Amino acid sequence: MNAQNIDSKPKVRKESKNKIKVEFDRTPLKERLKAKFLSMYFLKKVVWWLVRYVLLIGIAYIVLFPFFSKISASFMDKVDFTDATVRLIPKHFSLEMYKEIWVEQEYLRAFGNTLTLSLSTALIQTFICSFVAYGFAKFKFKGNKTLFLLVLLTLIIPHRTLASAMKTSFSGFDIFGIFGLLNGGGISIFGFEYTNDFLASIDIIPDTWTRFTSGGIDLLNSYWPFILLSLTGLAFKNGLYIFMFRQFFMGVPDELEESAYIDGSGVFRTFFTIILPLSVPMMVTVFLFAFSWCWTDNFYTSGLMFFPDSNSAPYLLTTDIGGKIPSTLSDSNFAAATLYQGAIRNTGGLMIILPLVIMYVFCQKSLVQGIERSGLTAD
Amino acid sequence: MTDSVKIKNKSVKKKKIASLDKRKARAGWVFVLPFVIGFILIYLPVLFESLSASVTYREKIDGKWVETFVGFKAYIEAFLGDAVDGQTFLQVLITGVSEMILDIPMVLLFSLFMAILLNQKMAGRAAFRAIFFVPVILSTGIMDSIDASALDTYMGSNEGIDDGSGQDAASSIVSAMDVQRLFAGMAIGDGMLKYVTDAINNIYEIVNRSGVQMLIFLSGLQSISPAIYESVQIDGATAWETFWKITFPMISPMILVNAVYTVIDAFTTESAVMTFINTASQSLPAQGLAISTAMSWMYFLLVIAILALIAGAFGAYVFYQKKN
Numbered sequence: 001m002n003a004q005n006i007d008s009k010p011k012v013r014k015e016s017k018n019k020i021k022v023e024f025d026r027t028p029l030k031e032r033l034k035a036k037f038l039s040m041y042f043l044k045k046v047v048w049w050l051v052r053y054v055l056l057i058g059i060a061y062i063v064l065f066p067f068f069s070k071i072s073a074s075f076m077d078k079v080d081f082t083d084a085t086v087r088l089i090p091k092h093f094s095l096e097m098y099k100e101i102w103v104e105q106e107y108l109r110a111f112g113n114t115l116t117l118s119l120s121t122a123l124i125q126t127f128i129c130s131f132v133a134y135g136f137a138k139f140k141f142k143g144n145k146t147l148f149l150l151v152l153l154t155l156i157i158p159h160r161t162l163a164s165a166m167k168t169s170f171s172g173f174d175i176f177g178i179f180g181l182l183n184g185g186g187i188s189i190f191g192f193e194y195t196n197d198f199l200a201s202i203d204i205i206p207d208t209w210t211r212f213t214s215g216g217i218d219l220l221n222s223y224w225p226f227i228l229l230s231l232t233g234l235a236f237k238n239g240l241y242i243f244m245f246r247q248f249f250m251g252v253p254d255e256l257e258e259s260a261y262i263d264g265s266g267v268f269r270t271f272f273t274i275i276l277p278l279s280v281p282m283m284v285t286v287f288l289f290a291f292s293w294c295w296t297d298n299f300y301t302s303g304l305m306f307f308p309d310s311n312s313a314p315y316l317l318t319t320d321i322g323g324k325i326p327s328t329l330s331d332s333n334f335a336a337a338t339l340y341q342g343a344i345r346n347t348g349g350l351m352i353i354l355p356l357v358i359m360y361v362f363c364q365k366s367l368v369q370g371i372e373r374s375g376l377t378a379d
Numbered sequence: 380m381t382d383s384v385k386i387k388n389k390s391v392k393k394k395k396i397a398s399l400d401k402r403k404a405r406a407g408w409v410f411v412l413p414f415v416i417g418f419i420l421i422y423l424p425v426l427f428e429s430l431s432a433s434v435t436y437r438e439k440i441d442g443k444w445v446e447t448f449v450g451f452k453a454y455i456e457a458f459l460g461d462a463v464d465g466q467t468f469l470q471v472l473i474t475g476v477s478e479m480i481l482d483i484p485m486v487l488l489f490s491l492f493m494a495i496l497l498n499q500k501m502a503g504r505a506a507f508r509a510i511f512f513v514p515v516i517l518s519t520g521i522m523d524s525i526d527a528s529a530l531d532t533y534m535g536s537n538e539g540i541d542d543g544s545g546q547d548a549a550s551s552i553v554s555a556m557d558v559q560r561l562f563a564g565m566a567i568g569d570g571m572l573k574y575v576t577d578a579i580n581n582i583y584e585i586v587n588r589s590g591v592q593m594l595i596f597l598s599g600l601q602s603i604s605p606a607i608y609e610s611v612q613i614d615g616a617t618a619w620e621t622f623w624k625i626t627f628p629m630i631s632p633m634i635l636v637n638a639v640y641t642v643i644d645a646f647t648t649e650s651a652v653m654t655f656i657n658t659a660s661q662s663l664p665a666q667g668l669a670i671s672t673a674m675s676w677m678y679f680l681l682v683i684a685i686l687a688l689i690a691g692a693f694g695a696y697v698f699y700q701k702k703n
Contacts, residue, residue: 052496059493060510062583128413135410139403147411150418156683157426158647161675164668165428169421232417240640242414267406292516353517360516364509 067350074098074347081339097347100326107351114295114317115355117223122291124230125238126283132233133245134271138257148246155239160299170225173217226300236293236300241286248282249275284366292356433672453673457659468655468674475652476681479645482588483689485578486641487634490589494596495626515590588644592637599633600626628698635693639686646682653678 011023026032036042069088077092101107136148159166219225229235233242252275260270276283301317326344360367397405408415433454436447457468497508578585603626611621656674 049501052499052501056496056507059582059586060507062586063510063513066583132411132414135407139407139410140400141404141407144407144411147415151414154418154422156643156646156686157679158653158675160647160653161672161679162425162429164672165425165432169425169428228421229417231413232421233414234417234422267403271410288516296517356516360509360513364512365505367512 070346070350073343074350076343078340081343097344098351101344101348101351104326105348110317111355117226117301117317118291118294120223121226121230121235121294122287124227125233125235125241125290126287128231128233129238129241129286130245130276130279130283131271133242134249134275136242137246137249138254151233151239151242153239154234155237155243159236163299166225167220170219170228173219173224173228226294235290236297237289241290244286245279245282248279252278281366281369284363284369288360288363288367291359295356296353429672430676433669433676436669449669453669454677457670457674457677466655468659471652471655472678472681475650476685479642479650480685481574482645483638483641485585486589486592487637489585490592490637491596491630491634493589494593494600497593498597498600511586511593512590514587515594588641591644592640595637595640596630596633599630603629631693631697632699635690635697638689638693642682642686642689646678 010025013021013023015021072088072090074097075093075095076086076090077094077096079092080086080090083091132151136144136151219228226235230238256274256278257270260274261267265273434448434450434452436449436453493511497504497511607625607629608621611625616624653675656671656678659671659674
């Protein structure tokens with residue numbers, strides 16, 4: 001006992017003039033391992049680590065499995081669907097479905113159209129929402145709160161409720177009936193009928209502009225409804241974007257703007273040169289939302305809404321691809337026909353979202369960043 | 380002479396200088412102008428049109444559309460009218476709304492739990508985050524609207540490969556029976572049990588629907604100052620205490636926001652009630668439009684009432700960290 005104590009005393013040796021070396025006896029490896037790995041603390045950590053990864057991997061599997069199964073089915077040959085032993089990994093690899101959809105459904109043209117539409121609306125929405133939200137966040141004026149409630153109202157009222165009314169309104173778009181009045185339309189005030197043919201009489205509208213009718217301007221089958229809705233912050237979920245931007249701007253310290261004002265910068269210059277560069281991560285987030293939600297939207301672009309001739313018009317969109325079966329593959333006279341056609345429809349769906357997946361892979365870092373910095377709070 | 384000059388100066392001054400507050404208010408109006416213009420020129424007419432459609436019957440008589448004002452007849456008709464597809468509007472409304480309300484706690488719990496998990500430092504956090512936010516971008520209905528259910532069940536199942544149990548193993552993750560056995564000794568009602576097992580079996584749907592909520596919770600967690608956690612750690616708080624005394628109160632405003640968002644989301648996306656309303660408009664050609672519009676306005680009012688209830692109930696318990 002005594003000897004051991006003396007042994008474990010640190011030895012001090014003089015190495016040179018100004019240096020000493022102290023040698024300790026280390027605790028034996030076994031003891032150290034015991035202290036490290038047999039404690040409650042370590043056990044807790046391991047269990048938590050396990051639980052966490054099992055949960056995360058499990059849920060990641062739930063999210064990704066449908067995509068995985070769809071992707072693998074899209075590469076299968078017809079033969080594989082009749083073979084019961086083929087499930088998730090194709091035996092006969094084939095690109096037939098992609099090829100047929102690419103050629104017959106004119107994927108490239110649809111892709112170009114959708115890109116134009118989504119990109120333009122998403123860019124407009126991102127800018128307009130940030131602009132409007134800045135007004136709500138940083139300026140005190142009468143009616144600020146009420147107007148913001150109206151923004152939330154546009155978010156809450158489902159566009160489906162307003163769908164038919166919106167379609168009628170855009171099929172004869174007009175501002176207070178002024179245009180229709182000028183273009184040969186009639187108006188009746190207290191039973192007094194008044195018609196005017198002003199525009200026709202001065203003849204400034206070319207005959208090729210067939211959209212101009214006496215009932216207003218027919219904007220269906222064009223991108224204009226989307227652009228008009230985006231320009232005014234009324235498009236799909238724009239209330240949410242305005243809300244997100246507003247929360248973000250409220251977190252920006254006022255001193256930043258005040259110092260800019262003192263240096264002689266105006267309100268708009270401050271917004272464009274100081275606030276906007278600050279909010280790039282947030283803008284990326286909103287842009288991603290707007291872009292992908294426009295890309296996958298099949299309600300507004302459908303025949304029900306703004307594209308009554310969606311199948312034949314030059315406005316073929318990628319969302320028209322999903323759910324359709326190319327005629328060369330529509331043979332349904334074999335055993336697994338329903339499965340095969342399901343797979344074809346899925347392949348169409350995959351081709352719709354493929355550009356989004358690619359974009360997401362590149363942008364997901366800024367998406368998360370934008371969300372983290374948004375400091376969304378409810379007050 | 381001098382008097383008139385003075386007056387002139389005065390009037391010029393008055394014109395030139397508006398107070399800073401006034402100028403800022405004016406600038407604020409300019410910023411929100413796009414929305415105001417749109418609201419007045421596009422949204423209000425559409426809103427008005429939709430409301431007026433619900434109080435007029437349009438009928439084609441002798442090739443001409445005739446509109447007759449009927450007041451609240453369509454609303455009454457919607458409630459007392461005949462069943463469509465064997466269900467009345469009231470039944471669909473009750474089931475739809477109760478489902479919506481039951482979904483809220485599930486989505487909230489799940490998204491809060493996942494946000495807390497994803498907020499912790501660990502290897503592969505960025506990858507997990509990227510995976511979990513995939514639904515936000517990709518699941519807006521287009522993939523669901525593509526009918527490929529036959530393929531999905533086939534790919535997910537292992538029928539044909541006999542696992543010896545004699546039952547379809549992959550039809551559901553857990554069956555209520557298994558869980559029932561587990562909880563046999565505890566006095567938990569069957570309804571509660573079914574709720575939980577349904578939640579687990581519908582986990583895919585819940586994951587898909589809680590993407591934005593997860594993002595909102597995550598941003599809320601990020602905005603809590605690490606200094607608070609540090610100081611409670613020094614004071615010796617356990618993880619449990621830290622969660623209930625710090626994280627939970629700090630994140631409670633986000634719970635309110637998410638509850639509201641969940642309701643709005645469930646309400647605005649495709650639901651049983653909306654499908655019913657659409658079929659109703661097609662099955663009744665004469666007054667279909669009026670009745671279906673009336674239905675959707677009533678549904679909207681009900682949801683607004685629910686939102687107000689939620690906001691009121693949660694609002695009493697929400698903790699706000701006052702900044703000034």
